Amino acid sequence: QLSLFRFTVKRPFSTSHSSVDSKEMKKFQLLAHKWWDEEGEYAALHSMNDIRVPFIRDTLLSMSSNYHLGNPLSGIKILDVGCGGGLLSEPLGRLGASVTGIDPVEDNIRTADRHKSFDPVLAKRIQYKSSSLEEIVEESMETFDVIVASEVVEHVADLETFIKCCSQVLKPEGSLFVTTINKTQLSYVLGIVVAEKIRGIVPEGTHEWEKFVPPEELERLLESNGFSVKTVKGMLYNPLSGSWSWMESTSLNYAVHAVKSGARPQSHATDTPPETDIQQRRATAGTAG
Amino acid sequence: SSAAMAALRGRALLGPLGTRLRAGPRAPLRSAASAPPLYDVVVSGGGMVGSAMAAVLGHDIHFHDKKIALLEAGPRKDYDHMPDSYSNRVSSISPGSATVLSSCGAWDHVCSLRLKPFRRMQVWDACSEAMIVFEKDDLDDMGYIVENDVIMSALTKQLDAVADRVEVFYRSKAVGYTWPLPSHSCDTSPWVQVELADGRRLQTKLLIGADGHNSVVRKEAEIKNIEHQYDQSAVVATLHLSEATDNNVAWQRFLPTGPIALLPLSDTASSLVWSTSHDHASELLTMNEESFVDSINSAFWSNINHSNFIDTTGAMFRSAISLLKPSGTAVRQLPPSVAKVDPESRAMFPLGMGHATEYVQHRVALIGDAAHRVHPLAGQGVNLGFGDIACLAHHLSTAAFSGSDLGSLKHLLKFETERQRHNVSLIAATDVLKRLYSTTLAPLVLLRTWGLQATNALPPVKVRI
Numbered sequence: 001q002l003s004l005f006r007f008t009v010k011r012p013f014s015t016s017h018s019s020v021d022s023k024e025m026k027k028f029q030l031l032a033h034k035w036w037d038e039e040g041e042y043a044a045l046h047s048m049n050d051i052r053v054p055f056i057r058d059t060l061l062s063m064s065s066n067y068h069l070g071n072p073l074s075g076i077k078i079l080d081v082g083c084g085g086g087l088l089s090e091p092l093g094r095l096g097a098s099v100t101g102i103d104p105v106e107d108n109i110r111t112a113d114r115h116k117s118f119d120p121v122l123a124k125r126i127q128y129k130s131s132s133l134e135e136i137v138e139e140s141m142e143t144f145d146v147i148v149a150s151e152v153v154e155h156v157a158d159l160e161t162f163i164k165c166c167s168q169v170l171k172p173e174g175s176l177f178v179t180t181i182n183k184t185q186l187s188y189v190l191g192i193v194v195a196e197k198i199r200g201i202v203p204e205g206t207h208e209w210e211k212f213v214p215p216e217e218l219e220r221l222l223e224s225n226g227f228s229v230k231t232v233k234g235m236l237y238n239p240l241s242g243s244w245s246w247m248e249s250t251s252l253n254y255a256v257h258a259v260k261s262g263a264r265p266q267s268h269a270t271d272t273p274p275e276t277d278i279q280q281r282r283a284t285a286g287t288a289g
Numbered sequence: 290s291s292a293a294m295a296a297l298r299g300r301a302l303l304g305p306l307g308t309r310l311r312a313g314p315r316a317p318l319r320s321a322a323s324a325p326p327l328y329d330v331v332v333s334g335g336g337m338v339g340s341a342m343a344a345v346l347g348h349d350i351h352f353h354d355k356k357i358a359l360l361e362a363g364p365r366k367d368y369d370h371m372p373d374s375y376s377n378r379v380s381s382i383s384p385g386s387a388t389v390l391s392s393c394g395a396w397d398h399v400c401s402l403r404l405k406p407f408r409r410m411q412v413w414d415a416c417s418e419a420m421i422v423f424e425k426d427d428l429d430d431m432g433y434i435v436e437n438d439v440i441m442s443a444l445t446k447q448l449d450a451v452a453d454r455v456e457v458f459y460r461s462k463a464v465g466y467t468w469p470l471p472s473h474s475c476d477t478s479p480w481v482q483v484e485l486a487d488g489r490r491l492q493t494k495l496l497i498g499a500d501g502h503n504s505v506v507r508k509e510a511e512i513k514n515i516e517h518q519y520d521q522s523a524v525v526a527t528l529h530l531s532e533a534t535d536n537n538v539a540w541q542r543f544l545p546t547g548p549i550a551l552l553p554l555s556d557t558a559s560s561l562v563w564s565t566s567h568d569h570a571s572e573l574l575t576m577n578e579e580s581f582v583d584s585i586n587s588a589f590w591s592n593i594n595h596s597n598f599i600d601t602t603g604a605m606f607r608s609a610i611s612l613l614k615p616s617g618t619a620v621r622q623l624p625p626s627v628a629k630v631d632p633e634s635r636a637m638f639p640l641g642m643g644h645a646t647e648y649v650q651h652r653v654a655l656i657g658d659a660a661h662r663v664h665p666l667a668g669q670g671v672n673l674g675f676g677d678i679a680c681l682a683h684h685l686s687t688a689a690f691s692g693s694d695l696g697s698l699k700h701l702l703k704f705e706t707e708r709q710r711h712n713v714s715l716i717a718a719t720d721v722l723k724r725l726y727s728t729t730l731a732p733l734v735l736l737r738t739w740g741l742q743a744t745n746a747l748p749p750v751k752v753r754i
Binding site for chain 1: 327350351352353354478479480689690691692693694697698699
């Protein structure tokens with residue numbers, strides 16, 4: 001359905017809000033001051049930190065050989081796209097990362113800035129900017145080690161543009177983390193009908209089922225835009241306990257870790273004997289796609 | 290009482306968070322430049338439990354870059370030179386507590402100073418022959434008797450070792466606390482404000498109250514405390530035995546006036562903990578040393594409180610048990626006899642019981658006697674505190690490694706649930722035992738006699754204790 005408020009200009013590198021949907025912006029504007037109430041409208045996002053922060057942390061630690069457990073993400077530059085009130089930026093900052101949080105809704109940025117200002121360590125480590133992803137591309141080419149787009153891609157107008165921009169601001173072999181909602185009958189029933197209309201777990205109108213992204217489509221878009229998808233994991237919210245857990249099935253919520261391909265093509269070891277070479281090819285064929 | 294138990298039993302998980310977020314006096318907003326120094330954790334109270342909490346966090350890898358403060362009202366004590374004579378304040382340290390002290394490197398120091406492991410605990414009734422013996426099957430140590438000064442010396446050393454993370458403020462009594470409003474009101478400081486007696490101020494993301502059974506943190510946080518003063522005082526002293534012995538048994542006899550315990554310090558010395566009426570306690574303190582020693586020996590050896598009735602029925606019960614379960618009656622050992630008391634080592638202090646209805650609030654946690662106070666008859670007091678430390682440190686470590694706000698109720702409530710579940714039954718049981726043993730009425734004596742003998746015969750029950 002076409003709405004007067006929707007911009008869908010598909011110019012990948014324009015400075016307009018081409019991946020930001022302004023109807024979506026309005027929804028979040030109204031709730032800008034509610035971000036930090038752990039028991040309020042954003043309670044489910046607060047408790048999502050219990051699985052998404054360890055997921056990001058452990059993935060990055062497993063890819064690094066030089067870290068200190070007291071400051072595990074020290075030296076890592078992270079872009080938090082659609083940071084909202086800073087719910088995910090702050091834990092990442094506490095773990096030592098330098099975080100840039102961007103969000104098109106100014107009130108969100110204002111809330112995030114005020115909340116971090118009381119902690120001198122966080123105030124230094126995190127910078128917030130009211131902006132869309134496209135607007136920072138030019139000044140941030142290949143700047144970030146990691147991009148986190150959590151609960152964001154189901155709100156963007158043009159997913160492929162969004163992914164292309166991520167690729168541009170990410171360093172080669174940098175990591176992209178996405179959490180979002182699958183487009184299934186189950187996610188309609190549980191994610192919209194129950195979560196919004198019946199249980200009020202998510203404020204009504206937050207999500208539009210049409211914009212939910214199946215993991216296959218996300219993977220396809222990522223792989224065709226220079227990313228290699230490493231991990232896809234299902235997530236499950238338990239409304240009784242208010243807590244999240246991992247699950248096999250991606251039919252509801254899921255998380256993805258993808259890596260931007262490096263500047264040079266991957267080189268294989270030249271001294272592997274023939275038998276193990278075949279095994280290697282068989283193994284990599286099994287994990288591709 | 291069962292009403293009290295119900296009140297203690299932890300509140301519903303859904304709902305009461307709102308009541309934990311206090312609407313206290315607002316903390317004035319200051320600019321970043323003039324704001325008091327901000328700590329990640331402030332521990333109020335530098336006794337054994339407070340010092341150990343600070344030391345354990347200071348040695349936690351995930352707290353490597355964090356700032357911790359420990360507030361102690363008294364001066365820094367010199368523990369470098371341990372006197373030859375034993376101190377009269379000792380604690381029975383369980384193996385679990387030894388593990389906690391190990392985790393911050395303090396246990397090695399304790400072992401190199403002095404401690405006495407014991408293998409066996411014999412507990413018996415003055416009114417009957419009933420007895421229960423605790424000992425571990427694998428002949429491991431059941432526990433250790435350690436002077437409190439030795440533990441403090443070890444902890445002070447380990448605090449010095451992490452001075453870059455843990456700042457100890459001596460002669461710094463906290464006189465006031467200001468609580469933050471719930472976090473979604475962004476206009477005022479979200480941290481706890483602490484005011485010291487000399488006017489200095491600190492801010493902290495998490496305040497841990499380890500300030501004893503009259504906890505100021507608990508009172509200022511308006512956490513209800515269920516408390517009861519016993520009509521008893523404990524008399525402590527350092528005793529010298531008549532002859533050197535292996536002395537690896539802890540002895541406790543329940544007299545009608547209260548339990549008397551002899552805790553081994555060395556092959557020739559033991560520590561006394563005698564819980565009795567206030568009047569009797571004062572008498573014990575003022576009488577001359579010979580009479581004092583006589584009273585102790587009489588308390589352990591005399592059968593004056595036996596009645597024929599109890600003895601006969603007790604013997605019948607024992608025969609019944611040995612028919613059903615031949616191994617169910619243990620060998621009774623004889624306690625050592627006392628020759629001398631260390632001059633100046635006699636002291637007394639009043640006893641009571643207490644339990645905080647909540648252990649945590651937004652940005653506040655209580656540990657040790659601030660959360661729970663128990664009668665020494667179970668030898669558990671400080672062990673409960675070390676158990677609190679292990680649990681809270683575990684949850685805080687996980688929270689730190691997940692980048693969480695350390696003062697968040699989410700993980701603090703997990704600590705509270707785990708520890709209340711553990712502590713409440715033990716505190717209640719200790720209270721019941723104390724009352725049960727404070728009488729010579731035949732029915733109750735029989736009940737506890739049979740109970741004690743039955744308990745002695747049943748391995749699973751003994752293991753739980």
